[in-house]
Amino acid sequence: MDARARERIKASVVAGVFLLVGVWICVEALQVPFGSLRMPGAGFMPLVLGVTLSGLAVVLFGMDLVSREAGSTRVWPDRPEVLYLVGSLIVAVWLFDRAGFLVTMALFLGVSTKVLGRGRWLTAIVTALIGSVTTYWVFGRLLQISLPGGILSF
């Protein structure tokens, strides 16, 4: 398969995703009263937006179909570090309430510093400890923001 064909498939998938989102918005909008033109209800604007997005997605699909340009963008990350970072971000959000701010952020800083820098573990651990404790002190103590204590509840 040549680059142009691959690019067209990718563009069609993108347009398809937007079409699905548009249809989903319409379905959700129909769950609340549409009202009338004299007295538009809560579903009025969302339905208009859903229909507009679906229409624009169809136009995008059509334009990609007739387009003769071949692109070169890859959706999949070129470097594995992106995936590691996304993974650690998701784990950190999941852990945030459960393990608490200090433990979660120390783990997040340590792992992401190690993954991005490909350096020594010792450097990552020192960065993680100093970074998380300093941030906790600045935001939690100095600025009085209520951060979750988690397993180190104090």
Add this chain to the structure above:
Amino acid sequence: MDTVQSLLYGFSVSLTATNLMYCALGVFLGTIVGVLPGIGPLGGITILLPTTFGMEPVSAIIMLAGIYYGAMYGGSTTSILVNIPGEAASVVTCFDGYQMARQGRAGPALSIAAFASYIAGTLSVLGLMLLAPTLARLALRFGPPEQFALMVLGLVILAYMGTGSVLKALMMIVLGLTVAMVGIDHLSGFTRFTHGRVELGDGVSFLAVAMGLFGVAEILVNVEQKVVQDIIKPKLSTLLPTREDWKRSIGPILRGSGVGFVIGILPGAAHIISTFVSYAMEKRLSRHPEEFGTGRIEGVAGPEAANNAATGGAMIPFLALGIPSSAATATMMVALLIHGVKPGPMLMEQRPEVFWGLIASMYIGNVMLLILNLPLVGLFVNLLRVPQHTLFPFILLICFVGVYSVGLSTTDLWIMAISGVAGYLLRKVGFDPASIVLAMVLGPMMEQALRQGLMMSKGEFGIFLSRPISAAMLAVAVLLLVAHLITVLRRAHARREATTQEATA
């Protein structure tokens, strides 16, 4: 109060020790944001927004505005010394700025960029001061149909003036407007798109989405594009421009200021577009256009003046009409709303300390930037040596704390993470998610204006066309879309003809 008296009042507000400190902090942080590649002014404002929650509204907006125009100053440093634009509006500065640096003229390039930014910044504040009150008085006559038409026109111009595909920009706008619909409908009390989740009752957190799209996504994109930096260190003895440099730069600076200010008022990527327009204009006016790109000082002075003047212009619709024209001013508007201050035509009457305090602080901030930027060039350049593997995790950490501190909810953290990944993927497939943020801010206002307009007319859409101001604005919006459609069709036709000719040859 007349303008002079109001400005003096503004100076009395902004010259207090606290506000001076926040102004200095804002421009300093803005310069750092501008210097560091990967964090633009929008990302900087969003990430630092939560730190303003404990401040007085006027101090908060002074600091955020300082970050905004400070980033424009800082962006030129990396363009000139490393050939990497610190933010998108400094791309054009690379063309001649880096060439000047390679010829041993980094000092004059940096200083003319700073002086151009200062002159343009000050002139644009003058324009803002004179134009905003007039526009605000006019806006007081606007009813729901005019407000709706104005927002439609603004969003169409945003798509039209953007840097990518108009169709894709329109899709991002619709997506942003839809995100703004989540939560309780304040006119009827029904909840929309929440699926019973109480946390979403008040809507999707603007900060979480903005932080995801411009903090997290920006970092993911930058992690992928590892850059090798070859930094040129300027010699302080050759820092100042010569008389000849000034002679060649003053025209481009004044023209760039005008172009930047006017384009800045329009929605869209104004500060980026203004630099390209200014560069093209200087090249056209020059007796030696062939030398552009080889180190002409006019190629630095004009665009640098334009992107700074655009910041003043961009403040006009946001302050006078309460309708932001860019994602950065939308974020500043959210900051003011969080503090209970509603930007718009009544701002000057109801909160003169915020309006005039901000304007006066921008005069002061521009002087501070000039004083800061020239002697501290060495320090800012050294910031580029901070390794990405240290910088990026810390920025993400601040995103976490910032988002959590507002709602104390992990739902907001999930929204940030999802928006971050979505923003990264959208960029990869050619969409610019900046429009989402602006549409999110305009969404509730637009819906209210549309529904109120229809209620006023008892369901007749004609109300939007029968009132002259709204009809004119909608006509311009339609004309822009038609003009774009014609351009697209012409290009497609030309391409088809070229392919046919190739085939027959």
